[in-house]
Amino acid sequence: MSVARNTKRQPSMGLFDKIFKSIKINQTESGKYLTEAEIEERNKELMVKFDQVKNLFSLSLDIYNLEYCQCAYPRFQQIIGIDCSNTANSFKCYETDLLISMSKVYFDTTGSDLTDEVKNEKWICKKCGSTYEYGWSDFSIYVERQKLKLINLMVQLKGKPLVIPIPLCLGLAGHSYPSRSEITRVDFVEFESYMTEK
Numbered sequence: 001m002s003v004a005r006n007t008k009r010q011p012s013m014g015l016f017d018k019i020f021k022s023i024k025i026n027q028t029e030s031g032k033y034l035t036e037a038e039i040e041e042r043n044k045e046l047m048v049k050f051d052q053v054k055n056l057f058s059l060s061l062d063i064y065n066l067e068y069c070q071c072a073y074p075r076f077q078q079i080i081g082i083d084c085s086n087t088a089n090s091f092k093c094y095e096t097d098l099l100i101s102m103s104k105v106y107f108d109t110t111g112s113d114l115t116d117e118v119k120n121e122k123w124i125c126k127k128c129g130s131t132y133e134y135g136w137s138d139f140s141i142y143v144e145r146q147k148l149k150l151i152n153l154m155v156q157l158k159g160k161p162l163v164i165p166i167p168l169c170l171g172l173a174g175h176s177y178p179s180r181s182e183i184t185r186v187d188f189v190e191f192e193s194y195m196t197e198k
């Protein structure tokens, strides 16, 4: 797919700004258009869940870094790796955006040789030295997304195995979505168990 190029725009620093940018979208994943009142209701629910997931990711990152690091956990890799440019879709995943933003403190960042995104960086795990390629692009005025792709794993995997379809609590926003065989919606309790390796 073609990626919109606008080098003047930079990723927003505030996590809440990011989510607010996306909730202007007035169409659900099933294609239904929402009324103003429905949008307001959905946004309220989303903000509450957003805070819950933010606290959960903080806890998850603590757990991952207790003995090993986030790189040793397949479920971390799975959530940060959801990327609409892998398919012919245009969406962002709230969990992916949030987990990448919150895990940045565990990485050193440096210049990348890649130029496929509006912003490219190389991320190196401070603990194990695994390398990742970070990218940020804005596909439209409503959808911008970050990606973090594992390039070289330097630690043995320790975490629990992946589940497919990928369970998400906040889910996706955008213009076109992957199928339910790839991504599914679960409640917070189930997502919490998944991310904290229960």
Ligand SMILES: [Zn+2]
Binding pocket: 069, 070, 071, 072, 125, 126, 127, 128, 129, 130, 155
């Ligand atoms: Zn690591």
